[in-house]
Amino acid sequence: MCLTICKLLCVSVYLILFVSWTVFCVRTCCQTQTGISQVTHYAGVQTFELPSVPQFCNSPTMIVMVGLPARGKTYISKKLTRYLNWIGVPTKSEACAAAALKDVTAYFTKEQGQVAVFDATNTTRERRAIIISFAKEKGYKVFFVESICDDPEIIAENIRQVKFGSPDYVDRDIDEAMEDFIQRIDCYRASYMPIDDERDRKLSYIKIFDVGNRYLVNQVQDHIQSRIVYYLMNIHVTPRSxxxxxxxxxxxxxxxxxxxxxxxxxxxxxxxxxxxxxxxxxxxxxxxxxxxxxxxxxxxxxxxxxxxxxxxxxxxxxxxxxxxxxxxxxxxxxxxxxxxxxxxxxxxxxxxxxxxxxxxxxxxxxxxxxxxxxxxxxxxxxxxxxxxxxxxxxxxxxxxxxxxxxxxxxxxxxxxxxxxxxxxxxxxxxxxxxxxxxxxxxxxxxxxxxxxxxxxxxx
The missing domain is CATH 3.40.50.1240 (Phosphoglycerate mutase-like)
Structure with missing residues (x-):
C-alpha cells in the first residue's frame, strides 16, 4: 500500500511540476528493510541481479562511472554533479573506495543527499559487484555511466587537456607525465571488463561511445535517471565559448x-x-x-x-x-x-x-x-x-x-x-x-x- 501511494504521488507531482524533485516517502521506509545481496556466477563471469530491497520513489541513487582513464569520466561526473545540484537535487561526487562507501551512507542519511557520483574507473566486474552489493543492503539505486572511446585523437586530446591540468601532475615534466599516464591506461586495460549488454541486462546504465557519437541506454528506473540520461545526451566536448x-x-x-x-x-x-x-x-x-x-x-x-x-x-x-x-x-x-x-x-x-x-x-x-x-x-x-x-x-x-x-x-x-x-x-x-x-x-x-x-x- 505504501509503495502504491508513493508511486501515485510521484506520478501526480511529476506531471504538475516536471522539473521538481521532492521527497514524498519517509526515508526510513527504504532503509529499515535490508536484503541479502546476490551475485550469480556463470562460466566464471559475475551476473548482477535486481536489488533485493524494495526501491521506493525517493531511494537515493548512486551514479557509478565506468571506463578507462582519459575517457572523459571526470568531465562527465563534474558536469553531472553541477547540473543536479543546480536543479535542486543534492548531489556529491566521491572517489570510489571502501571509505567513500561509508561517506555515502552518511551523506544520504545525515545530509539528506539524493545522489552520489562515484568518479573512478570501476573497470572490473568485482569492483562493480562490491558497489552493487553495498547498494542492495542499503536500499539505494545504482545507475552506471560507462564512457567508451577508441578514437586515438579524442584520447590524445583528453590526455592533453585533462591530465596536464590535473592535480596528479602538478609540476611534472610533460613527457614524464604523458608516459606515466599511458602506463596507467595500459594497466587498467589489462583487467577492463565493459558492462555486458546481455549479462548485465538487468542493470540500469547508459553507455557513451566516443564522447557522444552514440549512446546505449538500458533499464532507466525513475524520473531522476531519465533526467540524467537526457542531460548526458545533450552535453559535448567541442571547444566553444x-x-x-x-x-x-x-x-x-x-x-x-x-x-x-x-x-x-x-x-x-x-x-x-x-x-x-x-x-x-x-x-x-x-x-x-x-x-x-x-x-x-x-x-x-x-x-x-x-x-x-x-x-x-x-x-x-x-x-x-x-x-x-x-x-x-x-x-x-x-x-x-x-x-x-x-x-x-x-x-x-x-x-x-x-x-x-x-x-x-x-x-x-x-x-x-x-x-x-x-x-x-x-x-x-x-x-x-x-x-x-x-x-x-x-x-x-x-x-x-x-x-x-x-x-x-x-x-x-x-x-x-x-x-x-x-x-x-x-x-x-x-x-x-x-x-x-x-x-x-x-x-x-x-x-x-x-x-x-x-x-x-x-x-
Missing part, C-alpha cells in the same frame, strides 16, 4: 524600478553599439544570439545587425504585485514581503510572481540547449544571468541571488576540463548600479532604514 550580457541600461533602471518592459536609456543604446563592436572584434565562428521577449534585450540585440532568437524562458523574474515598483515603494506597501524575501531570496516568491527557484526550473531547457550548442551570446536580465552563471560556476542556491552581474559588462565563459574559465569585459559605458546586497537585519519588525540599507542609488 558562451557570452553572457545583460541588456543595456533601461529607462526603469534609471528610476530604480524593478521589472517592467521599458526600452533602453541613451546610455543603454550606447552600450548596444559598443557590444556590437566588441562581438565583431571577437571573430566568433557561427555565433548564435539569444534574447528574451522584452524590449530592452531586443533593442540591445538589434544593434548587432544579425539574426537573433527570442526565448520567453529568458524573460526577467516576474515580480508580481511589485512589478515596476522601487525598493522604497515595496518596503512602504509590503514591508513583511520585503523582509521575507531578504530572509530567503532564493525560495521567496513574489505575490502573483516568481522566485529564483522558479527561474531555475524555467531555465532548464535553456541550459540543455546551451549544452547542445557551440558559441552563443545570451542577452538577458539580472536574475536570469545570475541563474545561468550559477550553473556554469557551480554556485549554491544561497549565493545565486547575490551574484554580481553589472550592466554594460560581458562575461565570456569557456568550459574547460575541471570547470569553467571566466573572463569579464566592461565596455566603458557608465550605468546605474542595480545590485542590492542582503541587509544585516532581515527581521519582519525591522525599521525602514534597516530594510533599505543596501538599496542602490537611483533617480
Amino acid at each position: 558562451i557570452y553572457l550580457s545583460r541588456h543595456g541600461e533601461s529607462e526603469l533602471n534609471l528610476l530604480g524600478r524593478i521589472g517592467g518592459d521599458s526600452g533602453l536609456s541613451p546610455r543603454g543604446q550606447k552600450y548596444a553599439n559598443a557590444l556590437a563592436t566588441f562581438i565583431k572584434g571577437q571573430n566568433i565562428r557561427d555565433l548564435k544570439v539569444w534574447t528574451s521577449h522584452m524590449k530592452r534585450t531586443i533593442q540591445t540585440a538589434e544593434a548587432l545587425g544579425v539574426q537573433y532568437e527570442q526565448w520567453k524562458a529568458l524573460n526577467e523574474i516576474d515580480a508580481g504585485v511589485c512589478e515596476e515598483m522601487t525598493y522604497e515603494e515595496i518596503q512602504e506597501n509590503y514591508p513583511e514581503e520585503f523582509a521575507l524575501r531578504d530572509q530567503d531570496k532564493y525560495r521567496y516568491r513574489y505575490p502573483k510572481g516568481e522566485s529564483y527557484e522558479d527561474l531555475v526550473h524555467r531555465l532548464e531547457p535553456v541550459i540543455m540547449e546551451l549544452e547542445r550548442q557551440e558559441n552563443v551570446l545570451v542577452i538577458c536580465h539580472q536574475a536570469i544571468m545570475r541563474c545561468l552563471l550559477a550553473y556554469f560556476l557551480d554556485k549554491p542556491a544561497d549565493e545565486l541571488p547575490y551574484l554580481r552581474c553589472p550592466l554594460h559588462t560581458v562575461l565570456k565563459l569557456t568550459p574547460i576540463a575541471y570547470g569553467c574559465k571566466v573572463e569579464s569585459f566592461f565596455l566603458n559605458i557608465e550605468a546605474v548600479n542595480t545590485h542590492r546586497e542582503r541587509p544585516v537585519n532581515v527581521d519582519i519588525n525591522r525599521n525602514p532604514e534597516e530594510a533599505l540599507q543596501t538599496v542602490p542609488d537611483h533617480i
Whole structure:
C-alpha cells in the first residue's frame, strides 16, 4: 500500500511540476528493510541481479562511472554533479573506495543527499559487484555511466587537456607525465571488463561511445535517471565559448524600478553599439544570439545587425504585485514581503510572481540547449544571468541571488576540463548600479532604514 501511494504521488507531482524533485516517502521506509545481496556466477563471469530491497520513489541513487582513464569520466561526473545540484537535487561526487562507501551512507542519511557520483574507473566486474552489493543492503539505486572511446585523437586530446591540468601532475615534466599516464591506461586495460549488454541486462546504465557519437541506454528506473540520461545526451566536448550580457541600461533602471518592459536609456543604446563592436572584434565562428521577449534585450540585440532568437524562458523574474515598483515603494506597501524575501531570496516568491527557484526550473531547457550548442551570446536580465552563471560556476542556491552581474559588462565563459574559465569585459559605458546586497537585519519588525540599507542609488 505504501509503495502504491508513493508511486501515485510521484506520478501526480511529476506531471504538475516536471522539473521538481521532492521527497514524498519517509526515508526510513527504504532503509529499515535490508536484503541479502546476490551475485550469480556463470562460466566464471559475475551476473548482477535486481536489488533485493524494495526501491521506493525517493531511494537515493548512486551514479557509478565506468571506463578507462582519459575517457572523459571526470568531465562527465563534474558536469553531472553541477547540473543536479543546480536543479535542486543534492548531489556529491566521491572517489570510489571502501571509505567513500561509508561517506555515502552518511551523506544520504545525515545530509539528506539524493545522489552520489562515484568518479573512478570501476573497470572490473568485482569492483562493480562490491558497489552493487553495498547498494542492495542499503536500499539505494545504482545507475552506471560507462564512457567508451577508441578514437586515438579524442584520447590524445583528453590526455592533453585533462591530465596536464590535473592535480596528479602538478609540476611534472610533460613527457614524464604523458608516459606515466599511458602506463596507467595500459594497466587498467589489462583487467577492463565493459558492462555486458546481455549479462548485465538487468542493470540500469547508459553507455557513451566516443564522447557522444552514440549512446546505449538500458533499464532507466525513475524520473531522476531519465533526467540524467537526457542531460548526458545533450552535453559535448567541442571547444566553444558562451557570452553572457545583460541588456543595456533601461529607462526603469534609471528610476530604480524593478521589472517592467521599458526600452533602453541613451546610455543603454550606447552600450548596444559598443557590444556590437566588441562581438565583431571577437571573430566568433557561427555565433548564435539569444534574447528574451522584452524590449530592452531586443533593442540591445538589434544593434548587432544579425539574426537573433527570442526565448520567453529568458524573460526577467516576474515580480508580481511589485512589478515596476522601487525598493522604497515595496518596503512602504509590503514591508513583511520585503523582509521575507531578504530572509530567503532564493525560495521567496513574489505575490502573483516568481522566485529564483522558479527561474531555475524555467531555465532548464535553456541550459540543455546551451549544452547542445557551440558559441552563443545570451542577452538577458539580472536574475536570469545570475541563474545561468550559477550553473556554469557551480554556485549554491544561497549565493545565486547575490551574484554580481553589472550592466554594460560581458562575461565570456569557456568550459574547460575541471570547470569553467571566466573572463569579464566592461565596455566603458557608465550605468546605474542595480545590485542590492542582503541587509544585516532581515527581521519582519525591522525599521525602514534597516530594510533599505543596501538599496542602490537611483533617480
